[in-house]
Amino acid sequence: MEATAKLKFTRIAPRKVQIVLDLIRGKDTAEAMAILKHTPKAACEDLEKLLKSACANAETNFHMDKDNLYVSSCYVTPGPILKRIRPRAQGRAFRVFKRTSHVTLSVSEKE
Known part of the structure; x- marks a missing residue:
């Protein structure tokens, strides 16, 4: 049995979130929180x-x-990418991609 929580459309790039998720995957919830x-x-x-x-969902629902x-x-x-324009020299414009993320986190009970 798994309890899941989802975070959608958060304004941070998926590459940056992935680094932190790798740190907590497989850990106890108290250790992951620390x-x-x-x-x-x-x-x-x-x-x-x-x-x-996710912990509250596990306690309450399951x-x-x-x-x-x-x-x-x-x-x-990855979520939708917000495309913005940054002014540059001589009337040119550069594209700026503001990336979003969808994060899913599941907790289970140890046997």
């Missing part, structure tokens, strides 16, 4: 809230014990 709290990456704030949400939970799977997929 890693997220002390890692100086922009994605950690959103992922911390997502992990709390009656799992919060002390036995671990991060069973987590992945990120």
Whole structure:
């Protein structure tokens, strides 16, 4: 049994989120929360809230014990890309891609 939480359309590039997800994959939720709290990456704030949400879903919906939970799977997929224009010299314009992410985090109970 898995409890899942999803974060959609978050304004951070998937490559940056993937680095942090690799740190917490397979860890206990308490250890994963400590890693997220002390890692100086922009994605950690959103992922911390997502992990709390997944744990709350596990407790509330599936009656799992919060002390036995671990991060069973987590992945990120790219969302829509916001395309903006940056003015450059001599009347030219450069494209700026503001990438978004969809993050899915699942927690399971240890046997």
